[in-house]
Amino acid sequence: MDPADWSERVELFFGASSESMCRVYARLDTSDTDGAGDAAWKLTGSLTGPTCEYAATLPATCSLVDAGPGPMPLAKGLVPDPCYWTPSMPHLYQATVEIQRSGQTVGVVERTFGMRPLAASGRGLRFGSKSWVVRGARRETLTVDELSEWHAAEVAVLISAPDDALCEAASRQGVLLLAELTAPDRREIRRLVRWPAVGALVLPSETSSVPGGLGHNVILGQRFAFGATVHTAPWADVALCEVDSHAELPPGALDCDRPVLVIRPEEPAPSAAGARSACDRLQRDLAPRGQFAGYIV
Structure with a gap:
């Protein structure tokens, strides 16, 4: 072989x-x-x-x-x-x-x-023994040369199927990746979960099941499109839901029994430092509705 x-x-x-x-x-x-x-x-x-x-x-x-x-x-x-x-x-x-x-x-x-002690716990997340809130940004592309900025800003990156070169560098430099997949492909899951930087795999809301026996020590996220009712599948550890500029939550978000990460896309996409500030604004705008497990812009 x-x-x-x-x-x-x-x-x-x-x-x-x-x-x-x-x-x-x-x-x-x-x-x-x-x-x-x-x-x-x-x-x-x-x-x-x-x-x-x-x-x-x-x-x-x-x-x-x-x-x-x-x-x-x-x-x-x-x-x-x-x-x-x-x-x-x-x-x-x-x-x-x-x-x-x-x-x-x-x-x-x-x-x-790497032993990455990130896990869902009730309606929140924990990194080791401490409660932890994701602050992240959605990127279409990200280069290895940009990673130092994201590490310094302490911002996670939501990105589609990052390649091995990016995963290796992010693991070494300390940038948490939330890897989006279009389908629960067994081979792709195996490839991604081996990297310490890949803390979550994010799948579309219509995903009915995920192959068993894979993905130890990684969070499985179910992403709901803007306006879709949040109703988590049994396989999902966390829910990701999108809001508009007014930060109106979709149906089911407040009643979800899993950690909820809220996404409000920013246009144009902010820099690493700008993303951190935008996450803080999103958290402030949502504060009257409650505290959430993560804020992504």
Whole structure:
């Protein structure tokens, strides 16, 4: 099998975590390979880090150990004193995953990995132990050279299917990406969720389901067009709804039991610094109706 094919099949994710430890897993999707579920498969590897563009670090290495027979090959490891990925301090680790079958190494996958503790909680969002509000901007395009401005402004970017070069640079520089998809394509989801910077996948409101077993540690957002009633699907972690210049909320937005991110497009598209100010204005305009999980312009 081509090395790129192995890379597409390996998923890295984290489970139980705290300030003192984080459990990390590597899983190989063998569902459509010859011998799926075969006990001859074995995963091992290592995780080395952290590194960070904005801080001196003391990297260390922990092992990923095969977890034994199961539906899919799985390796697990324990990271002591983990450093998590946040936009302000984007700590990264380098993972090496060795794929064996019947005692023979058939592939090795190298990947950048980050533990990003962003999650939906009730009607809000949390980054680790703290409540967190998204302030972001919708961009049709974004270049790697522009990322430093967005990091400095502390503004997330809502963008359609960012390519790997942008995702890699955003992961390193600390810019949170909300990646829009036109459909829940399994291969595209796998590609995007591997990047620490991709904190959410945003799908159209008409999406009925999302492939299971994908997207660990990533938020799934359901986007509603202007005027559409907000009625979240079971798969959605958050709702994104669009308002006009008067910030009139669509039906269902105030009654939604998930975090709601409100989008008010700005024309022309603001700079990174301008986007931050526009988000603050949107929050102020919506304040009489309540506080929301995010403001995007």
